[in-house]
Amino acid sequence: MIREGTPRFLRTTLTTFSGVAANFAGIPLAFAFIATLGTIGIVTTFMRDHLGFDPYAHGFTLFGQTGVELTYLYFQIPLMILVIAPAIDGLRSEWREAAANLGANSWQFWRYVGIPVLLPSILGAFILLFGNSFSAYATAYGLAANGIAIVPITIGFYYSGNVVSDPHLAQALAFGMFVVLAVMMLLYVPLQRRSARWMR
């Protein structure tokens, strides 16, 4: 979609909106989803009253894993667009024409040229998004407070918990997170360098 044929205005709107939405994480985003898909959210009540389908009666809950994942998508998709757009811009139309001259069809172009060139960028973006989700605290907290057992929430729970307080356990968990993210960054830097090769 980011490729050539797209009209300019659509492209600008897309990247602008992505830039804004990627910064929408946190408590307000959590609340926006509660207002949409919470137990008395607009979409939930609409589905219940007008479509005769109550998602909460069918095992869906915004405050569990699926709900948190859905909410994270709201800032992860725009981030992906922002990160991957320059790489897709770097796919030159000459390559496509050269491939077509040599008799490649569209699938073969992507299989042998497009995907291999984009692979480092895609993996890099994957790592970045992983880190972003892995360390998100505010959004999950706003949705489910202490109700969902992901690492950042657990750290917050043990560090400032009124019931159970165990700061040393929190510190150990925090260090564990640091190690995971440090490994991710060590993988990210060479990928970044490699994907920069095709960028000019």
Add this chain to the structure above:
Amino acid sequence: MRRRWIAPSAVVWLVVASAFFLIPLIATLLFSLRSLQTGKCCSGAAYSLIIHDHQFWTTIRLSFLLSLETIAISLVLFVPTVYWVHLKMPRLRPVLGFMALVPFVVPPIVLVVGLLNLYKGSPSWFYDKPSGLLAAAYVILAFPYMYFALDAGFRSIDVHTLTEASQSLGASWRTTLTRVILPNIRVAALAGSFLTLAIVMGEFTIASLAAFKTFPTYIQLVNETQPYEAAALSLLSFLIVWAAMLALLFVGRGRPRPAGAATR
């Protein structure tokens, strides 16, 4: 073989994506307009309750002052640093770039645990005041955004020529920095400042765990008890981010100045 129309599959994707991204915003708006007693549309009661809540004003004021302080400290620290690195020690640029990645490796939740532990027992004017510990933590969070903005700004000007010209006219270092360099990287500095503003106005993790009452922690507090007011506040918070990001775009797009006009 340039296509001028949009493929049908792209249209479908666009519609689905816009629905996914717009519905929560619209739902928040509708939610904030519901009447407090009946839960029906439409009343501005939630908004008027917020405006008359003095906690709203104190927290949003605190968050705003914090972001101003963070911006000021960041600019004072990083403008001379990045300038010096570009001028004298270009070999250190990758080192700074690597350091700018550190806030991504050490996310807020890890950072706050470490900071609270490290500074336990430090003087209370620093540890217990938002303008001390919290602002310092925000400078760390804002570092990558500020650094990349400034770095791009310095790369687009000729630091050496500007500095030499300024010095051969007899300017001191301070004059060079404030009257020659600063006006030339104004756009980059503003871009970094707007990003910092958006970050600080929305930062929840550190403020919450360090038990400070900023705007995002206030939203969370309201969120737990008063859903309609919380919707109004969330919308307001989105508007702040929107405003900061649009300001950023507006500044970044600023019309290219003709060569030579930069120094008037």
